[in-house]
Amino acid sequence: MEFSLIDRIAARVTARADVLLGIGDDAALLQPRAGMQLAASCDVLNVGVHFAADDPPSAIGHKAAAVNLSDLAAMGAEPAWCLLGLSLPEADIDWLDGFLEGFLGLAAQHGMALVGGDTTCGPCSIAVTVQGWVPAGRALRRDGARVGDELWVSGTLGDAAAGLARAGAGGAAAFLRARLQRPTPRIALGQRLHGLAHAAIDVSDGLLADLGHVLARSGVGATIELDVLPASEALRESVRDPAQRRIFQCSGGDDYELLFSASPERSPALNALADELGLPLTRIGRIESVPGCRIVDAAGQPVQMLQRGWQHFAGAV
Ligand code: ADP
Ligand code: MG
Numbered sequence: 001m002e003f004s005l006i007d008r009i010a011a012r013v014t015a016r017a018d019v020l021l022g023i024g025d026d027a028a029l030l031q032p033r034a035g036m037q038l039a040a041s042c043d044v045l046n047v048g049v050h051f052a053a054d055d056p057p058s059a060i061g062h063k064a065a066a067v068n069l070s071d072l073a074a075m076g077a078e079p080a081w082c083l084l085g086l087s088l089p090e091a092d093i094d095w096l097d098g099f100l101e102g103f104l105g106l107a108a109q110h111g112m113a114l115v116g117g118d119t120t121c122g123p124c125s126i127a128v129t130v131q132g133w134v135p136a137g138r139a140l141r142r143d144g145a146r147v148g149d150e151l152w153v154s155g156t157l158g159d160a161a162a163g164l165a166r167a168g169a170g171g172a173a174a175f176l177r178a179r180l181q182r183p184t185p186r187i188a189l190g191q192r193l194h195g196l197a198h199a200a201i202d203v204s205d206g207l208l209a210d211l212g213h214v215l216a217r218s219g220v221g222a223t224i225e226l227d228v229l230p231a232s233e234a235l236r237e238s239v240r241d242p243a244q245r246r247i248f249q250c251s252g253g254d255d256y257e258l259l260f261s262a263s264p265e266r267s268p269a270l271n272a273l274a275d276e277l278g279l280p281l282t283r284i285g286r287i288e289s290v291p292g293c294r295i296v297d298a299a300g301q302p303v304q305m306l307q308r309g310w311q312h313f314a315g316a317v
Contacts (some may be wrong), residue, residue, distance in 0.1 A: 069110055
């Protein structure tokens, strides 16, 4: 049974010239590239935590690929290969086909080949390992933010959190749910930030939580302007209470946008890049020497945010 599932998976994978031996042996054989470093990352998705048992399987597959691709995007890496660890309660062929449509569909869009994995019987859980190329020494790390840098974020914030709360109605509600269930990894943006950004992270746990990681690793602080945080039309329409909207934007996870820091003289190039990619890039604050993160309103007055983000084992903090 396990083998017929693996055959089903193997039949659908995209080929790549640098996959010398793919699914079917004890390990895959992959061809390294001169002058490049390999970025590697793994994310596990569990039923009841990261997705619901009755979510559409293709959405689960899409999200499993997207959250991992997003980590590569945040390093400025070009996706290459992935491995898929699947734990399934039963050999449900229809579920697997739907899952593969979402997973392999998004992987193929980014030229990423599935080269191996493991298939076992157990509570539904999906572990994905991804690997991608970065030019040697040029990865976008969390520890590169410098005092005087401006902070930027791609796209809009808070949509996925509003989708999880089932906010809104009609088209706006559908948009927010799609942002939650089918996030878009910012792969093209990540690769274009080499030479422009000093540090980057993807917003998976919430803006303030993820910014906190950059600040801690870089040994700096920041001020964020609450009123300039980008919000989608759907979020504005569905979450009318500005205080609630801000909580979603600052603390809601799962948006998978890129948060990055860049020196102020890069701002014309970043605005041009936003136009070229058709993806909004918004300046939301600046890096400072004073440790910690300060949040201010349009008048520069400090604002207290109670909920900072999501932590596994602790919940919302
Ligand atoms: P082994 O027992 O040597 O680990 P398996 O029977 O688990 O081998 O796997 C056989 C082949 O199928 C291996 O090449 C493995 O990488 C691949 N494989 C197993 N499960 C998956 C999966 N879910 N996705 C992709 N490849 C898989
Ligand atoms: Mg195995």
